[in-house]
Amino acid sequence: MNSTITPEKLQKYFSITQEALAKAHPAFDQKRLREAADFFDMASRYFQDAHYFWDKKQDAVLAFAALNYAHGWLDAGAWIGLFNVKDSRLFTVN
Numbered sequence: 001m002n003s004t005i006t007p008e009k010l011q012k013y014f015s016i017t018q019e020a021l022a023k024a025h026p027a028f029d030q031k032r033l034r035e036a037a038d039f040f041d042m043a044s045r046y047f048q049d050a051h052y053f054w055d056k057k058q059d060a061v062l063a064f065a066a067l068n069y070a071h072g073w074l075d076a077g078a079w080i081g082l083f084n085v086k087d088s089r090l091f092t093v094n
Contacts, residue, residue: 005060005061005063005064006060007060009064010054010060010063010064010067013064013067013068013071014050014051014054014067016071016090017043017047017050017067017070017071017074018047019090020071020074020087020090020091021040021043021044021047021070021074023083023085023087023090023091024040024043024074024077024078024083024085024091025040027083027084027085028040028082028083028084029081029082029083029084032081032082035082036077036082036083039073039074039076039077039082039083040073040074040077040083042070042073043070043071043073043074043077044070045070046066046067046069046070046073047066047067047070049062049066049070050062050063050064050066050067050070051063053066074090074091075091075092078091078092078093079091079092079093
């Protein structure tokens with residue numbers, strides 16, 4: 001079992017989440033802009049929190065947790081159709 005959050009692992013998840021944010025932002029469902037924006041805002045805030053925890057506090061555990069919350073908001077938004085994305089590598093979509 002690998003229970004260590006290494007800087008390399010953390011960087012990998014920063015990259016994945018940043019890529020997902022970049023794909024979700026221009027893909028808002030035009031009929032539900034407010035809801036899409038709210039989900040995206042939450043994901044962005046958790047992503048910023050992750051940077052704070054890592055860059056300022058060197059706390060890999062909290063940074064990793066914040067990244068998982070950020071990506072969870074993006075996944076949920078994609079799953080319910082707030083983001084019109086087709087990338088099953090970055091999102092839980094078909």
